[in-house]
Amino acid sequence: MNTHEIINEEKIEHLLEVGKKAGKEEVLDIIEKARDYDGLTLEEAAILLQIEDKDVLEKLFDTARFIKEEIYGNRIVIFAPLYTSNECTNNCLYCGFRVANKELHRRTLSPDEVVQEAKAIEHQGHKRILMVCGEDPKKTHINHITDAVSAVYKNADIRRINVNAAPMPVEDFKKLKAVGIGTFQIFQETYHRETYKKMHPTGFKADYDYRLTAIERAFEAGIDDFGIGALLGLYDYKFDVLATLMHSQYMDDLYNVGPHTISVPRLRPALGSGLEETPYPINDEEFKKIIAVYRLTLPYTGIILSTREAAYLRDELLSLGVSQISAGSRTNPGGYEEDDREATQFETSDERSLDEMLQVVCEQGHLPSFCTACYRANRTGEAFMELAKDAHIHEFCQPNAILTFKENLVQFASDQTKEKGEKMIEKELEKIDDKKVKEETLKRIKRIEEGEKDLYF
Numbered sequence: 213m214n215t216h217e218i219i220n221e222e223k224i225e226h227l228l229e230v231g232k233k234a235g236k237e238e239v240l241d242i243i244e245k246a247r248d249y250d251g252l253t254l255e256e257a258a259i260l261l262q263i264e265d266k267d268v269l270e271k272l273f274d275t276a277r278f279i280k281e282e283i284y285g286n287r288i289v290i291f292a293p294l295y296t297s298n299e300c301t302n303n304c305l306y307c308g309f310r311v312a313n314k315e316l317h318r319r320t321l322s323p324d325e326v327v328q329e330a331k332a333i334e335h336q337g338h339k340r341i342l343m344v345c346g347e348d349p350k351k352t353h354i355n356h357i358t359d360a361v362s363a364v365y366k367n368a369d370i371r372r373i374n375v376n377a378a379p380m381p382v383e384d385f386k387k388l389k390a391v392g393i394g395t396f397q398i399f400q401e402t403y404h405r406e407t408y409k410k411m412h413p414t415g416f417k418a419d420y421d422y423r424l425t426a427i428e429r430a431f432e433a434g435i436d437d438f439g440i441g442a443l444l445g446l447y448d449y450k451f452d453v454l455a456t457l458m459h460s461q462y463m464d465d466l467y468n469v470g471p472h473t474i475s476v477p478r479l480r481p482a483l484g485s486g487l488e489e490t491p492y493p494i495n496d497e498e499f500k501k502i503i504a505v506y507r508l509t510l511p512y513t514g515i516i517l518s519t520r521e522a523a524y525l526r527d528e529l530l531s532l533g534v535s536q537i538s539a540g541s542r543t544n545p546g547g548y549e550e551d552d553r554e555a556t557q558f559e560t561s562d563e564r565s566l567d568e569m570l571q572v573v574c575e576q577g578h579l580p581s582f583c584t585a586c587y588r589a590n591r592t593g594e595a596f597m598e599l600a601k602d603a604h605i606h607e608f609c610q611p612n613a614i615l616t617f618k619e620n621l622v623q624f625a626s627d628q629t630k631e632k633g634e635k636m637i638e639k640e641l642e643k644i645d646d647k648k649v650k651e652e653t654l655k656r657i658k659r660i661e662e663g664e665k666d667l668y669f
Contacts, residue, residue, distance in 0.1 A: 215421045218462050219403050224454050231258035239263060243271050246508040249279050257457050257509045261450045263501060276504035276533040279511045285643070287613045288578045289514070289536040290566070291340035291374075292333045295545045296321045296360050300346030302415030304401070305486035306446065306479060309346045311415065313484030319545045320351045323363035330368040332548035336540050336566040337624035339371045339582040339616065342397065345545075347378040347416060354384040361391045371666065372584035374439070378416065379426030385433030394587045395472050396430045397439035398423065402446040403455030407491075411446055427463060436593025437472040438463070439516070444502065445479030445490040453502055457509055469593050473514040473536065474506055480520045480561070496525055500532060507533030512601045519562040526562050530576055539569040567626050574632040579640050581613035582620060585668035607646075611653040612668045614640050618660050619667075 242256045252260070263269055297320035300309040308316060321329065333341060343360060345352040361373050375388060376397040388396065402408050405420055412418045427438045440459060442452035456474060464470040478499060479490045494502075499521075506515055517526060517534045519541040526537065541560055542548050564572070573580045585608065586596055614637055621633045637657075644650040649669070656667045 215424050218424060219455050219458055221405065221455075224451055224458065227255055227258035227454060228261070228450055230255070231260075231262045234259040234262065236265065236268065239268055240271065243268075243275050243508070246275050246511075247278060249282055249511040251511055252509040254454060254457055254461065257505055258450075258454055260505045260508065261453060261501070269497065269501060272504045272508070273500065273532055276507040277531055279507055280531075280533045280535065283511050284514075284535045285610060286578045287535070287581045287609055288530060288573050289340070289581045289583065290338070290539050290569070290573075291342055291536065292336070292338045292538055292566075293342045293344050293376075293518075293541050293543065294326070294329050294333060294364075295344050295543060295547065296326055296356065297345040297348070297352045297545055299348040299351045300415075301348050302346075302417040303413055303486075304415075304417060305411050305413070306401075306443065306482065308482035308484055310484070310486065312486065315484045320345075320348075320356070321360070321545050323359045325546065326360040327363050327367045329546065329548050330364040330370050333540075334368050334370055335624070337570075337582075337620045338540075338566065339369070340374070340394075340584055341370050341372075342374045342376055342538070344376045349416070352378075354380060354387050358387050358391045361388075361393060365392065369665070372587050376439075379423045380429070382429045382432050385430045385435055388430075389434045393435070394584070394592075395437040395439050396427070396435050397473070397475070398426050399441045399443060399475065399477070400424060400455075400459070401443045403442060403452055403459070404447040407447040424459075428466075431467055431469075436467075436469055437587075437596070438469075439473035439475060440471050441475035441477060441516075443477050443479055444494050444499070445492055448492055449494050449498060449502060453505060457506075460510060460513070467594070469597050470510060471513050472592075472596065473516050474510065475516040475518070476503055476506070477518055477520055499525075500529065503529060503533050512597060519560040522561045523564060527572055527576065530573065530578055537569070539564070540566040567624070567629050570620070570625065570629050571632055574629075574636045579610075579613050579636060580617050580620070580633075581609065582616035583609065583612040583668065584616075585612045589668075607649075608669055610640065610644055611649055614653060615656055615660065615667050618657050619665060622660055 239259060246252055298309045299318050299320050301311050303310045303312050357377055364370050372394045374395040374397060375393045408420050442456050460470050478494055514535045515533055516536040517529055518538050570580050621630050
């Protein structure tokens with residue numbers, strides 16, 4: 213398909229204009245319809261993006277909380293990013309890694325150094341990693357990525373590695389598939405072509421179309437879990453959110469698989485950035501609206517929130533529809549072993565450790581999860597979508613979240629976190645309706661207390 217048809221800018225602008233004309237009753241009807249968690253159309257999402265009325269916004273937020281609870285329960289999946297290189301030949305104006313940034317301390321990790329980083333992440337208590345690197349064909353080619361993934365799987369107790377990488381040909385995606393990655397994540401940054409061109413003046417990343425079609429090549433190679441998103445603040449958020457949803461719909465129509473995750477990174481200051489200010493600033497209320505619209509429109513999709521956001525806002529958003537968060541993050545290669553702030557991609561806001569974050573998650577009534585079971589039980593792609601769209605994924609997620617959190621408490625948690633965590637597990641066990649599953653979960657908890665690891669359904 214012509215890429216202009218995948219992201220039809222004229223249609224997006226038209227839908228947003230029409231959406232402005234919707235009356236309050238129509239808006240409320242759409243919000244009420246969403247409570248069936250069957251998702252919404254692009255037309256309906258465009259209307260919700262126009263909401264300014266505070267009372268209606270609260271209705272929107274309440275519905276987002278309801279849908280998240282119905283599909284995913286109160287679980288929050290936790291992971292950490294691992295940056296293998298900050299060397300890059302692109303010149304993305306918003307990024308600290310851009311080639312024109314002469315202030316940045318450049319570094320590419322060897323496989324052994326990647327393993328050291330992975331072990332440092334593991335010692336925090338993490339089991340899931342998002343591997344990230346800059347785009348330099350000579351330094352961060354496919355073998356750099358696959359060697360790093362293989363080394364971590366072999367030498368650290370990290371159970372699933374998702375990869376955020378540059379677009380690549382099918383042959384390279386096949387290599388990525390062969391080393392056992394989970395989700396392939398790629399952000400279009402902005403779907404608005406003219407803005408994309410301005411923000412990416414030179415480098416391989418300047419090719420909008422090649423980036424947009426990367427996920428289709430990943431599917432051709434057998435990778436059927438993908439994550440997308442826009443860097444919020446580069447262009448009008450209403451356009452980019454609706455374009456992200458249009459991209460999602462296109463993939464769902466083509467493969468019967470929508471995005472496993474959507475990320476909501478908001479533009480942050482970066483050392484050596486080519487932008488003096490955020491082109492399209494987004495306030496906290498607008499940011500909350502974005503997350504809520506994603507949750508109502510794509511109820512089955514995981515929503516990822518990074519440490520870009522401040523602690524107070526991250527805590528609030530745990531209840532609004534977010535289902536995955538990073539914790540204890542570093543955004544520079546080698547950052548977990550030796551934190552060089554002049555090697556980072558962007559500034560983080562939430563500096564709390566994983567242990568501190570686990571306490572907050574529990575205090576708010578959420579169940580931390582380090583689960584990686586779906587990837588290893590072949591519940592990916594269309595198989596995952598069927599469970600998530602029918603709201604049955606919690607049948608696996610609930611006991612697996614309990615088991616992985618229990619393992620973290622036994623191995624890594626502080627006394628204070630253990631106390632809060634054990635109380636949370638007691639409450640969550642009562643939510644397992646299937647008697648046999650509950651009995652087996654209790655047996656496996658006992659086995660974990662006796663030293664066993666990696667037990668899952």
